[in-house]
Amino acid sequence: MPIVQFAPLSSLVQPALWHKLTDLKIDVLKLSDASVPISGSYAAGRSVKDRESGQEISLPCNITVGSESFDSDYSAPHGSVSVAGTLKNFNTIEEFKAADKTAIFNSEAQIVWDTILKTRDTTQLNRFLLITFADLKKYKYYYWFAFPAFVSKPAWEIHDRGWHSAEEELGVDALSAIHVQLTSQSTAFPYFLVRKEPSGGVSIAPVESYETFYASTASENQIIAFLDPSSDPSNPGWPLRNLLTYLRALYPESTSKLRILRWRDTEAPPSPNIPWKSQLGTLSVASTEPTIVDSSSPRPSAVGWEKNPQGKLGPRVADLAPMMDPTRLAAQAVDLNLKLMRWRILPALDLDRISSTRCLLLGAGTLGCYVARALMGWGVRTITFVDSGKVSFSNPVRQPLFEFADCLDGGKPKAECAAASLKKIFPGINATGHTLSIPMPGHPIPPNASSISQAKADVEKLESLIEEHDAVFLLMDSRESRWLPTVIGAAKGKIVLNAALGFDSYLVMRHGARVSSLSTGANGKPHQKLGCYYCNDIVAPADSLTDRTLDQMCTVTRPGIAPIAAATAVELLASLLQHPDRNHAPAPPPNTNASVEANEEEGLSSVLGLVPHQLRGFLGQFKTMPLVGAAYDRCTGCSEIVLQAYEKDGFPMLLQAFNDIKYLETLTGLDKLFEEGESAINDIDWHEEEDDF
Template identity: 35%
Template sequence: MAAKAEVRPRPLKVEAIKSSVDMVEFGKALRDLKLDVLGTDDSPIPITGYYAPCTHPKVSSLFRLRRESLARSSVNSFGSRNKCPVPGMLINTNNMLGFQNLDVASLLREEGKKILHDILCGKIEECPSLLLRFLVISFADLKNWKVYYNIAFPSVFHSKMTLLSLHSASEVLSQEEAASLSKSMKEWCGSNETTVLPFFWVDITSDSSVVVRQLKDWKDRQGGAQKLLFGFYDHGCHQDYPGWALRNYVAFLSLRWKIEKVQFLCYRERLGGVDLEKSLIGEASFAAPHGWDGSDYVPEVIGWEGETPGDGRKEMKLKSINLESLSPESKHSQVDEQQLMHLKLMGWRHFPVDLDKLRGTRCLVLGAGTLGCEVSRLLMTWGVRKLTVVDGGCVAMPDLVKQSLYVEKDCGVPRAIAIVPHLKERCPAVEVEGIQMEIPVPGNPVSPSKIASVLDRLKKLVASSEVVFLLTDTWESRWLPTLLCANGNKIAITAALGYDSYLVMRHGAGPGKRCGRMDDVIAQIQNWSTEDALGRQRLGCCFCCDTTSLVNSLSNETVALPGLTSIASGKAVELFARILHHPEGIHAPGDIAGMDTEHQLGLLPHQMQGSLPKCVLSTVVGNSSKNCTACSNVVLSEYRKGELDFIMKAINQPTYLKDLTGISHTSIKSETCLNFPASFPVNSGKLSSVGCLILGAGTLGCDVARILMDYGVQKLTVVDSGRVVASNLARQSFYTYDDLNTPKATAILKRLKERYQSVDKLEFKECIMEIPMPGHSVSSDEEADVREDCEKLQDLVATHDAVFLLTDTRESRWLPTLLCANENKIAITAALGYDSYLAMRHGAGPGGSSEGSDVLPAMTKLPAEDVIGRQRLGCYFCNDVIAPVDSVSNRTLDQQCTVTRPGLASIASGHAADLLARMLNHPDGVHAPADIAGTTSERPYGLLPHQIRGSLSNYNLLTLMGYSSSSCIACSDVVLSEYRSRGLDFVMQVMNEPTYLEDLTGLTELMKSADYSQVEWADDDDDDEFPDIC
């Protein structure tokens, strides 16, 4: 065991510290910190590591990072010698590129400077563990559950130290000295104050008594000790080398305390006490380099873990932690956590979502039809985990296209039962109960016993829920739930569809009491005021404006334009999230679009009404009517007097409610109720023959594909390169737990086919491929593949009639845009911001091109007009003044994951698909001029705008029109003619030369001459630039 006796001085060689990062716990703590606290902030944060002296005969102690490493320092104030807290710094970057770009050498130098500074200014005496200061750089790839990191233990002046001698302590110390050293060290380690201090000094007097002292006591030192040892906890177990900590200690001792030859003691343990065989005593000297005391002196530093000694090369191994749980039981909770990640990410830049509140809210969804399916799914996307779905009907074949969750084999199964597994497979953590129950309708007599049982059940359901969604397909069936909600003061949200218009509203609070007397029911009822509990005028319910009151209209089957469901559902859940986050909840006053609000989440309207053909969205506030058949005081008090009797009368006597509320006497005219305009037949012949190419099978892709099917589209090709991951499930409407890791393009087709198995006319194709993108340069190895992809895409565009651009980055839309303009195909773009969306159709390609037999002359005369001589409309890129570049690698996590409000994608998809239907119905098709909202159109299907931009928080819907720009990087004549003459060579050049497009189109010139434009557009760019991702 004895160390070799050293006679000859040699460079001081030490044993490196090895770190051990407790993978699951530290990784998880870092993940939570990043998601919940840090957000996009990547500035350094303090962190604590744990150092220990060697305790094992053959194993050096590890330097550990644990879950409490990231906790506040107060938590780390206690410890023991086996867990000495050491201060460190963590730099956690936002993405891999940032991680790779960190200048590790200069970061380490900075740390070295800090150590030198602490030595010189005396901080070390106060806090000796600063000598062990460490640095962690990391990138927490939360999406893929990985953490990449490197650790450095900076060590200064490593080459300037000389080891003069080194012996086992047992050889140096006399038996008496050894005995008293053991005793003193035991006391040192037994004291709470000193046990965590890894550095100390030892006085051995001539009578062999030993005193162990703290560094801060140095100045009080009385001379006369026979031996002086500078001790430190040594993590290493090597008999020939002291541990890493020695070097900084020697630097400190000689620079601060001016000790020329340092007698050191490497403290190592056995059996809970000092192990004198293993512990080393030696002597080292340090030759301070010239200028070390200068204020800006930078010491030489080494210390990145993983650098191999010897060759001096700076190559560190990248360490990584896989956070993906090993045990299956926590797999489910991980899936859930991944599904909630996008909500947490909202807090990074926008409004922090109250996940606990959402998770704890029980939602009662009445109706599991078109709206019920969409709303239930979107509620899960919002993090709602408790759902009760009530429906009385069964899944029927014709409904499949409209009701987004059901598949063909559900036909004939009650909807309330069929919906449960479909929700579960998208979000395993959801707790969903399906209840098959027909809600009684006024004017539609039912037996008293049935009413009694239904009423009883419904009452209990309403009472046990926090929010009630009224999504049944008739107006009348909402009456009883509305009454119950007003009575119970529950949040109620109604969504209703007309043929091409929709209404989404929240009901007002129930009536408040005038004063606090609670004696009996009658007294309470008399005390009801028209105000709610907060003393505000109550907002209306969905019956408040409805004077026609409850005519039995069960026969009217709802027929609505396909995209409408998605739009209305998206708005309904948005309204839900807003109420839940509003401090006043159900009592919140109704906002009107255009108002200012100090509330972070934006406006909280009372009613929203929208119309597809008119391209309008309006917000309305209506107060509770005293004649309302569902929520007025007179109805409520009658109900409280005799619950069942009253309900029975209302349902079995057609005029009872009218007489009670006096509606039959007053004649208020109201236009609030939905009017059902004469419907125009969707030109399904055209739609069924049109071939649609969907680029991107993410959130938008799923919704658009489904809505198109609903419109009767039968030929569909989906292009995507990604695979389904857990965080997709709740947001991307088609994918289920079983689809994990399947390519999206395959999974989406499987789901589409599953729903329409028996329809054999359908022509579905998948194409798993990455769309070539400008700015993502292509190496010569990849070139052949990329060219092949380009050709594939050319072919796909040429063989389809309409192309949907639904990919997740701006640059991936460039090539398709160019190809569509070239082929004069219909191209429709949908893009999402955080709470705003864009749906637009690209203009037609330039006219007069394809006819010429000779290519060259045809190109030179590409006109600014399209074939029918109209000015061409713009494409997605026409407003941009910068060419797309690689926007992927430098994104932060929330940008990678497309943080948008759940529901937004549904709305955008609805508008995008609707645009196609309108274009196909327009006599001019792709050449149709752009309409602007507010104008009237004599065509039955209404306006055909160029761009629709909407914002959820401002409740506006804008129709914009822009003409094709002559310097557009995707559809301008100069780009098109270049493409036509050079083909793929041109495309490859665009990929590889970032500025080529800008130079070609003159944008470079433009930017030089007018820098204002860049500023002007920068904002806008942000808006529609976070597109949808996988």
């Protein structure tokens, strides 16, 4: 009799699987090469008719895997059966090539054999193995599937009639009855038993019920069935191999000759004129003395590595780069570089907290351009520029978001041009620009209706923008332009970061947040009230732009100062966002020499290190000094008296601050402080010593 030939399984990998593997590798596995569970599914075999010849062409016996294959509650599609498997991803291509594939394969085959002997669970008979190497920089995935199947010795043979129509032997009614019973189950059976009843009907049961289900049934009325992924009329699908091994190992006395039903009718024929597709065949194996199989019995040899498209045993390659959206490629590349930090260096780094932070940059000049580039490096996805100027010919060499063409025809608006440049660099960025003049103290608003209306609209726009963002960077040229966003940011509880430049020095600081007397931080201590940009001054912001020479109107600095200050400001934000108290993070003492562990215990640091209040850098000495400035209760920018006046009166209060240079000093009591100081000086009795010569 002819030896039974089996149609091998082949893999059908949906591209989404590789995207899911990418996430798994970056966020979960990292440097681990531990095996992880994976699932797949297969369905009844299908064929297509060749239009020219009219012949039926069998489609491959596919096991399908996709993004959902990693889900713990994986459920196979309707009419399909689920298959459990193991995925092992290697860290390098060299490890992938040099892996002991025989040992890995035998380990998976042993799982199937142990299942047969210990649990008799047929759902584990079709396990598969997938070994991979994910080249995440080039989006290439090297992979090799194996479908372990045991070799029968002696081989199974098929009787002379071969595989023939089940409809001819069992009849339409019997097949219909089987179909009804199978579809009434919540899940499809990979294998099942069929019993012909004396009444002429049929019953089905799981293969695990073999002994009890066939206890009093004649062998001619017993049929072993399986969902056949093969539509080849001559060769049954690969899953039959392990089913035959299962039956011979557990029931050797009664399974040397079996009637096998290749079930392929997961859907009944739509009309009586269309025949059922399932087939029957009688298989037998050379009868030997039945051998008792137990847990100590050796495992049969197994085969099952999948061949590549060249018909050889070897891995395959999935190259997703050509078919991926370039924007998505860029986004994944940005995230990859950041997520690699968490593999060895900072496992606790919360990248989502940084990338989801909406940043408002007030000023699109040298500082604004460098701050934006550094924010993009951290994966920040929302960056908004505000500026009132246009790109000039002196800008492109110092401000990296502009080029020569942006200066022509009077220059493009800086804010909008900077946002457009960010999108050219990374299309996935949500970048916008707003041309807006920020009203300032010491710069009176003309007393006509249109000017006041425009100033009010500018204030409302700025308030709206600050409300919509999480962090505000003050990157303007003048001292007084920082006052209004300082007040609004403090009132709305936003993170406010300030960067200011000198010729060879710079200041980077975070403004302190409002605190209540009862609020405490993660360390259990009361929140520290830190100062803002104006807390160290005892004068209100005034006009610093009028009557300035050319070198005073331009920001004259050493070229390296701006990128250093901008990068420092962004890194300060990143550290602040990682601190459990965020905007209320306490500032470390200026000269702290405590260990990293001690700083963590005191709540002074985040996973990125210390979170200073102020940093003053001196490029002449290549020196950076961390400083702490306490909040000043008469501050013209963040004191409660100013914030409450703003919250109570709104624009009228602001308008008064713009127009009246003495208003803020009077509001905060600085005028009385000046008077007290003058009085104290006048009360001093100065004595001039006579010259001895």
